[in-house]
Amino acid sequence: MSIFDAKKAIKVQRLLSRKIIEKDMFVFPPRNVAGVDLAYVGDYAIGVAVLMDFDGLHVIETAVSAHKINIPYIPTLLAFREIPAMAKAIKRLRTRPDVVLVDAHGKIHPRRFGAASHLGVILGIPTIGVAKSPLFGSEHNGGKIIDGNDILGVKLNKNIYVSVGHMVSLDTAVKIVEKMRLYRLPEPLRRAHKAAEKIKNDMKLHKITVDDIIQGRITQVTLW
DNA sequence: GCGACAG
């Protein structure tokens, strides 16, 4: 079997990073916003996408995916490991999200191309990076994360890092995340995380199998 | 060469 080629992966990031559009490519305020997160079960990644309406913060629909993991976790190359499962979950949503919140960094990345940006470019959809810990850049006044003369993102309360993923401006990204924050993480992500853990637990209890998800037998997550 | 390092 082929092993992961980090050198080529970095080249891919440099190439794709040029496709990033750092401005709003959707009308603000958005109609709905999705959040995607993963849970690991054995050598599989379980992806969950939760779509909510921006105004009322109500769940519109959810989608689940499962994808075998064959790439190791390497800081700055996280996208190559997690994007397949995340993309599949989003594609399974019946409604295309106006914006997607990703549980990872976007522009806050040595090549300005974190997993949130990668997912956005691959799917051609607006994405926002929302991470729980730093990865790159230095923190400045007001929480801005910079590298040289570039403003990569912002550190909000509760140590949450927000950055541009794709097709969105940093200002809009922050507005969206702030408005959907009831707790530490914005609702779409908080719920996607909770749902992924629920699925994971059900799998360990043999209530469902990875095949049920892959075959599309289990697409909805009943938890609310 | 050494240390840091999303999930």
Added chain:
DNA sequence: ATCTTGTCGC
């Protein structure tokens, strides 16, 4: 991310 009990605080 994942492995895990109790525990502090609103």
